[in-house]
Amino acid sequence: MSEKNPFPNEKNSGHVWDDNLRELLNEPPTWWRIGFHLSWILVIVYTLVYPSWPMLTTHYKGMTGWTSIGEYREDMKDLKKIRAKYEDKLPNMSAAAILADEELSNYSVSAAKVLFGDNCSACHGAGGSGNIDYPILADDDWLYGGTIENIVQTISYGRKGFMTAQASTLSETEIDELATAIYSGNPTSTSLFTEKACFACHGMDAKGMHAMGSANLTDGIWRFAAKDQLASIKYTIKHGINDTSDPKTRNAEMPVFGSKLDENDIKKLAVYVHKLGGGQ
């Protein structure tokens, strides 16, 4: 091929296609060579400046000592500075005072969203929307009271409900009658309510007592909500709540968070929960 090169005075490889297409042996362009040399120089500079080469037991740390975790910590410090304006005020204020302050309560709500997600929403659902067998926090039905102080106490010390299992003291028909009355929202309509001493916990008007955490039986909001609500009520009457003598008893226990979260986080959470819509 090369002996028949039709362009003998040209720096080409001697490969010619279609009569005049040929491969030239020109140097690469200057800008390309400069770019190439700059690239490998940059590689060396980079590996010297930043942590790079692996060694036997450790790795080369780089001239500047930069690490990504270090940068992250620096950024977190900056974030803390921004938050300090609010965070510094929180320890000296009660949850009620924070709730009353528009700016601080807004800050608490945005801070508590994450706390709620980490600690509360597994049981109470995102946004306090509730779960099967766990209370809704967005409504205004509070077994232990819905004031900000009540909420702080509930989070800090937890709660454990109790109701005696009545399977041995009530007959099937009595349970039916009582459950039907409760389901209709008017438990006092049956004499069983007073005869069987339900009132002792649930109150004479059957509206529950916050001090004991007993349920309001008249409002149509069910702590243990179910598709067949009547059957669910019967079950609760029969087996009670946290009654150790009955293996089929219902469980209702709010764990203690006072040991897990610090006081400020609990205040923030209380403000958040109070603002979900049912705070009193």
Next chain:
Amino acid sequence: MATAKKNQQDQESIDKLYEESIHWHVNTGDETIHAKRVPGIFRNLKHVGIMTWVIFFFGPYLRWNGRQAITFDIPNRQFHFFDITILPQDVWMLSLVLLFLAILLAVVTSVAGRVFCGYFCFQTVWTDMFTWIEEKLEGNPGQRRKLEKKPFLQRKLHIKALKHSIWILMGMLNGITFTLWFGDAFDIWIQFLTLKATPIAWTAVATFAIFTYLFAGFMREQVCLWLCPYARIQGVMLDTSTILPTYDFHRGEPRGHLKKGSSNNDQGDCVSCNQCLAVCPTGIDIRDGQQEGCITCGLCIDACNLVMDKIDKPRGLIRYMSLDELEGQELRPLYKRPRPIIYALIMSIALAGIIYGLTHLGSLELRVIHERQPLFVTLSSGEIQNRYELKILNKTEKRMYIEVQASGIDGMKIHGNEKIFSAKPGRLTSHTLFIKVAKNNLIKHRQTVNIVVTDRDNKEHSASYDSMFFSP
């Protein structure tokens, strides 16, 4: 034998064709173009084009109601344009502005060629200013070429130094002016003069200064030929009705040198004086036809007209004309050309959108997000409660005190509007609202509720939003 001869002839004619095609020479940067300056209509038009850049340099100093009239306030995410403040929520208007400008470029190019390149483009304008300074300091193109050929030490160093310092100063002024649009011009000047400007500002100035110096001082037409994307794009917007600087070869050819005292009738009007070449800022020969390097600035027309006047020939051997006209056809009027008509239509739609946007820029904006977790709750009283997150954007420069009202369902109770709350200027404020409705007032699972927010101090500042009320 005869066929062999014919083949040879064919080959020769093809070779000739290729000879012509490689005749076109593009300056790949191996020589500096020193364009001559001649007076004329198009030189004046170019000056008019240059004057539009005065707005760029003096715009930031305009005051309006005690602040800068036009500011791109990036830190506060606001754009001030006289009385109008545009927040990020209104940037859809920006896309309409960009659409308008893009189509404007297209329609202008299809009607009158690359006039943007020739008269308004900053590359053209800055190059023109830089070469003007060069001419003032180093003399006319001939003198400049001579100076270039002198050995380095013999160059008039002080003149060169002065020229380059002026160029760099112009580049810096360009960069500083750019930064002035993003804040208060006087503050930024003080920051620069006291060396307290932000690193971003310094970087912007350095970048602008370096690239102005390189592009307008050294690369010049190379930018148009090898760097600029618009040069390529605008090329495809032309058609045979587009008017461009064109050499009338019917009249000019065959060209030849003018001999004193003899009138050669075989010769065309072109006297091969090469003045059109001498003045061209991109160094092309317009007589080779319309080509990539032509920025349609018309300076060759000025030069040719001067020569035609001198030799008593009519002007317009090179003139703005379309390919159709060159071939003896009538120029199609604008209204018979679908391209400008469609472009004009798109432009008016975009313009209508912009005008609508500017006149309907509310001072208050409201978005309502209905809480989904849970959609609704039943309260002890038996009422159904829905929770709404109100996002209120105060677009004015004053703090607003917001009242909330809601309507839509009989007997609805609103909770969370008892207190008037404040909305910071230029900021988004969220507010929670609860609506309670007794079960017997609910007709459907979903009912519309209308939420209205109003500024306590100015009832005209108001916004409304239709949301839903959900129930079991």
